Amino acid sequence: MAAANILVVEDEDALATLLHYNLEKEGYRVGLAGDGEEALIQIDEQAPDLVVLDWMLPKVSGIEVCRRLRAAQATRNLPIIMLTARGEEADRVRGLDTGADDYLTKPFAMSELSARVRAVLRRIRPGLAEDSVQRGDLVMDRVAHKVSRAGRDIHLGPTEYRLLDHLMQHPGRVFSREQLLDAVWGSDVYVEVRTVDVHIGRLRKAITGPGEKDLIRTVRSAGYALELG
Numbered sequence: 001m002a003a004a005n006i007l008v009v010e011d012e013d014a015l016a017t018l019l020h021y022n023l024e025k026e027g028y029r030v031g032l033a034g035d036g037e038e039a040l041i042q043i044d045e046q047a048p049d050l051v052v053l054d055w056m057l058p059k060v061s062g063i064e065v066c067r068r069l070r071a072a073q074a075t076r077n078l079p080i081i082m083l084t085a086r087g088e089e090a091d092r093v094r095g096l097d098t099g100a101d102d103y104l105t106k107p108f109a110m111s112e113l114s115a116r117v118r119a120v121l122r123r124i125r126p127g128l129a130e131d132s133v134q135r136g137d138l139v140m141d142r143v144a145h146k147v148s149r150a151g152r153d154i155h156l157g158p159t160e161y162r163l164l165d166h167l168m169q170h171p172g173r174v175f176s177r178e179q180l181l182d183a184v185w186g187s188d189v190y191v192e193v194r195t196v197d198v199h200i201g202r203l204r205k206a207i208t209g210p211g212e213k214d215l216i217r218t219v220r221s222a223g224y225a226l227e228l229g
């Protein structure tokens with residue numbers, strides 16, 4: 001299963017950047033929209049798995065975005081976490097039936113947002129948000145965002161992490177470079193196919209310690225698979 005796609009709708013640049021950075025570090029694919037209108041356009045083009053939606057936005061407010069998403073058949077069940085300012089807005093979100101799945105009052109800790117995101121994803125796609133996955137001697141702890149092999153900590157960049165996450169969801173299955181591009185980078189991003197080889201190379205180097213078996217099998221002219229046998 002591919003990494004979850006999260007759309008962050010936030011007009012404060014600093015916060016948007018922070019959210020983008022942190023969610024990407026957690027292994028999600030993250031899109032950004034700076035106002036409500038842009039958010040609706042992006043969601044119409046490709047619905048994400050979850051929306052983190054600021055309440056106060058230019059053009060179309062967060063609450064209006066939420067109402068429109070709930071009114072449309074295609075996005076009726078799209079998970080939404082609403083961000084509100086302290087005080088009045090938070091009370092209104094609580095009091096109103098906004099249709100949001102959850103809400104957070106600013107300022108909030110990134111760990112708090114991560115926990116809410118995981119909880120919402122776990123509800124809608126249980127396999128996607130498993131806290132921890134183990135395959136052979138490889139363990140991926142999605143809460144701590146850590147990977148280890150035979151008890152040894154492994155440090156991965158965000159792309160390598162998403163690649164491994166994807167491969168660990170389907171051990172033994174062979175993925176073509178194109179399939180990996182779609183799953184890990186997203187089908188709307190233009191990346192050269194060769195880029196996959198570069199990141200597979202980095203991942204392979206990172207997870208293979210001295211004397212350890214190479215777990216990534218290169219299938220000539222087909223692609224890659226995670227081998228655990």
Ligand code: CA
Nearest residue numbers: 011054056057
């Ligand atoms: Ca705002």
